[in-house]
Amino acid sequence: MDIIAGDINSVYKKKESAIAINKVNIIYGTHTGNTMMLSDEVEEKVDELGFNAQVEDMEDFEIDALPHVQVLLVLESTDGEGDQPLMSEDLFDYLNENEPDLSHIHYSVLALGDTSYDFFCKAGKDFDALLERLGAIRIADRVDCDVDYEEGYEVWMENVVNALKELKEA
Numbered sequence: 001m002d003i004i005a006g007d008i009n010s011v012y013k014k015k016e017s018a019i020a021i022n023k024v025n026i027i028y029g030t031h032t033g034n035t036m037m038l039s040d041e042v043e044e045k046v047d048e049l050g051f052n053a054q055v056e057d058m059e060d061f062e063i064d065a066l067p068h069v070q071v072l073l074v075l076e077s078t079d080g081e082g083d084q085p086l087m088s089e090d091l092f093d094y095l096n097e098n099e100p101d102l103s104h105i106h107y108s109v110l111a112l113g114d115t116s117y118d119f120f121c122k123a124g125k126d127f128d129a130l131l132e133r134l135g136a137i138r139i140a141d142r143v144d145c146d147v148d149y150e151e152g153y154e155v156w157m158e159n160v161v162n163a164l165k166e167l168k169e170a
């Protein structure tokens with residue numbers, strides 16, 4: 001069968017619209033509530049860009065939803081001595097042990113911590129490294145925030161917003 005240019009273009013158009021990015025999952029791991037609070041601010045910003053944003057704590061996040069995730073924004077604090085917050089452990093361990101292919105996911109991590117601890121922001125660093133290992137595409141560099149996290153958050157958010165705008169236009 002001959003394929004004419006018009007056919008090819010319409011095939012590509014269909015393919016593009018099938019993978020249009022319109023959903024952003026925001027997940028957080030918290031011990032004292034900071035990443036939870038920031039996640040609501042992130043949701044607002046992401047909604048303003050015209051995406052459908054959904055915020056969940058990591059305990060509520062359904063692992064079965066992973067194949068449908070397009071963009072994953074992870075806000076992770078560090079607990080204990082460089083540990084994941086309790087609510088993050090199941091998701092982290094599942095990903096670490098089962099190693100699903102996440103190459104369809106665009107992601108970025110905001111890490112909250114405290115430089116007075118030996119393992120500064122280790123949980124966020126570990127999450128970032130894990131997602132990279134599983135093939136996910138980092139759309140904005142991780143930012144590691146000290147106790148006064150507002151400035152780091154603003155920088156990260158601006159980078160994420162710019163990356164999301166690019167994804168939308170792609």
Ligand SMILES: Cc1cc2nc3c(=O)[nH]c(=O)nc-3n(C[C@H](O)[C@H](O)[C@H](O)COP(=O)(O)O)c2cc1C
Pocket residue numbers: 029030031032033034035036077078079080081082083085112113114115117118119120121122147149
């Ligand atoms: C019990 C406890 C242990 C902590 N351990 C670490 C740590 O090992 N490394 C680090 O960078 N920050 C550590 N922190 C600091 C928190 O990660 C930081 O205060 C963060 O902003 C808390 O965010 P959250 O309210 O979302 O849990 C610890 C805080 C607490 C209360």
